Amino acid sequence: MLHYPEQFDGIGIVDQADWTNPKRVVYKPRPFGAQDIDIKIECCGVCGSDIHTAAGNWGDLPKPVVVGHEIIGTVVRKGAGCTSDDIKVGDRVGVGAQCFSCLKCHRCQNNNESYCAKCVTTYGQFFDDGYCSKGGYASHIRVQEHFVIPIPENIPSEYAGPLLCGGNTVFSPLLRNNVGPGKKVGILGIGGIGHMGLIFAKALGAEVYAISRSSAKKEDAFKLGADHFIATKEEPDWAEKYYDTLDLVVVCAGSLKDVDFEHLPHIMQVGGRIVSISVPEQSEQIVLKPFGLLGVSIENSHLGSIEEIKQLLKLVSEKNLRIWIEKYPINEANIHTIFERMLKGDVRYRFVLTDYEKEFN
Incomplete structure (x- = not known):
C-alpha cells in the first residue's frame, strides 16, 4: 500500500x-x-x-x-x-x-x-x-x-x-440526443465547455454550428471543428438566415442573461431541443415567450x-x-x-x- x-x-x-x-x-x-x-x-x-x-x-x-x-x-x-x-x-x-x-x-x-x-x-x-x-x-x-x-x-x-x-457535461446531451451523422448541432458559448462541445460534436459526425455573440472566436471555432459560425450580435438577420436548421443546441454559456431566447427557437427544426448546461448565479432568471417555443423544447441538463x-x-x-x-x-x-x-x-x-x-x- x-x-x-x-x-x-x-x-x-x-x-x-x-x-x-x-x-x-x-x-x-x-x-x-x-x-x-x-x-x-x-x-x-x-x-x-x-x-x-x-x-x-x-x-x-x-x-x-x-x-x-x-x-x-x-x-x-x-x-x-x-x-x-x-x-x-x-x-x-x-x-x-x-x-x-x-x-x-x-x-x-x-x-x-x-x-x-x-x-x-x-x-x-x-x-x-x-x-x-x-x-x-x-x-x-x-x-x-x-x-x-x-x-x-x-x-x-x-x-x-x-x-x-466540463467535457462530460456537454457530451451527455450530445449522447442523449443521438448526435451523429445527419444531425445539425449548435454549440452556444465557445468557452471552456463550449470548445469541447465543438470537438465532440464533430467527432461524433454531426454538422456543427458554433454560436457566439461576436466573431472574436470564429477562427478558433473552425479549428475546433465547427462547420459554420453564427455571431448573434453582428448578424441582425441570423434567426431568419438559419431558420428551421438545427436539431439540437447545447447552451454552454456561463450566464444565460445574454442568450437570445426570443430568437433562438426560430433556428430549431420542429421537434428540436435547446439544452442548457449553464448553472449561473442563484439570482439569475430567464424570460421566455411560450408561443416562441411552439414545436421546440427547452431543458436543463445536469452532470x-x-x-x-x-x-x-x-x-x-x-x-x-x-x-x-x-x-x-x-x-x-x-x-x-x-x-x-x-x-x-x-x-x-x-x-x-x-x-x-x-x-x-
Missing part, C-alpha cells in the same frame, strides 16, 4: 471576502468507508463551477472551501467493500463532479446517478453525517468507488482531467453519468482528440492568477493545475 496521510493538504477559501486569495490548509477527510477509495492527486482541471463556489455565488459553505472536480491521480487505498476489479492500488484514475450517491434508487440503477436524491457533488455539498465535501485543489481525495474512473493510457493526465466534468464519462473517454482515446488547455503549477499565487483571469474571461480554453507532488510533497 502506498503511503497516504490521515489529514489532507489543500489550497482553499478561508475568507469569503477575499476568495481570490486562497490559502494552504490542512483538514480531515470524512471517515473512510468500506466502499471508499483514496486517491493521491496528480492534476486537476479548473471549472467555472470552481469560481461560482469560491465566490459564494451558490451560497455560503463551511471553511475551508476546497474546490476542484476534474481530478486525475493514483489510487492509494481501497476499501474492503470495493468490488471493481478494474481499479487497483497504484492505478491512474479520475474523478469528476460527483463523489457519492445511494446507488440503489431507480435513477442510480439507470445511469442517472447525478439526479439521485442522495447525490453529493465532489465539493461543496453535505453528506448525511454533515461533512461538507472537499475537492481536487488538494493532495488527496476520498471518493465512493463507483465514481472512480480508469483513464485510458493514451490520454495524458492534464488532457484527461477536464473531460471528467453526465459515469457510463457517459467512460464513453467519452473511449471516444477521445480512439480518435486521439485533444482539448485546448493551459497549465499552471498548483500553488496559492497561481490559483489567484487563474481566478482573476477567469473573471476576465482570459482563458483559451481550460486551465489545468499540475505539479501536485512539488506543492504537497
Whole structure:
C-alpha cells in the first residue's frame, strides 16, 4: 500500500471576502468507508463551477472551501467493500463532479446517478453525517468507488482531467440526443465547455454550428471543428438566415442573461431541443415567450453519468482528440492568477493545475 496521510493538504477559501486569495490548509477527510477509495492527486482541471463556489455565488459553505472536480491521480487505498476489479492500488484514475450517491434508487440503477436524491457533488455539498465535501485543489481525495474512473493510457493526465466534468457535461446531451451523422448541432458559448462541445460534436459526425455573440472566436471555432459560425450580435438577420436548421443546441454559456431566447427557437427544426448546461448565479432568471417555443423544447441538463464519462473517454482515446488547455503549477499565487483571469474571461480554453507532488510533497 502506498503511503497516504490521515489529514489532507489543500489550497482553499478561508475568507469569503477575499476568495481570490486562497490559502494552504490542512483538514480531515470524512471517515473512510468500506466502499471508499483514496486517491493521491496528480492534476486537476479548473471549472467555472470552481469560481461560482469560491465566490459564494451558490451560497455560503463551511471553511475551508476546497474546490476542484476534474481530478486525475493514483489510487492509494481501497476499501474492503470495493468490488471493481478494474481499479487497483497504484492505478491512474479520475474523478469528476460527483463523489457519492445511494446507488440503489431507480435513477442510480439507470445511469442517472447525478439526479439521485442522495447525490453529493465532489465539493461543496453535505453528506448525511454533515461533512461538507472537499475537492481536487488538494493532495488527496476520498471518493465512493463507483465514481472512480480508469483513464485510458493514451490520454495524458492534464488532457484527461477536464473531460471528467466540463467535457462530460456537454457530451451527455450530445449522447442523449443521438448526435451523429445527419444531425445539425449548435454549440452556444465557445468557452471552456463550449470548445469541447465543438470537438465532440464533430467527432461524433454531426454538422456543427458554433454560436457566439461576436466573431472574436470564429477562427478558433473552425479549428475546433465547427462547420459554420453564427455571431448573434453582428448578424441582425441570423434567426431568419438559419431558420428551421438545427436539431439540437447545447447552451454552454456561463450566464444565460445574454442568450437570445426570443430568437433562438426560430433556428430549431420542429421537434428540436435547446439544452442548457449553464448553472449561473442563484439570482439569475430567464424570460421566455411560450408561443416562441411552439414545436421546440427547452431543458436543463445536469452532470453526465459515469457510463457517459467512460464513453467519452473511449471516444477521445480512439480518435486521439485533444482539448485546448493551459497549465499552471498548483500553488496559492497561481490559483489567484487563474481566478482573476477567469473573471476576465482570459482563458483559451481550460486551465489545468499540475505539479501536485512539488506543492504537497
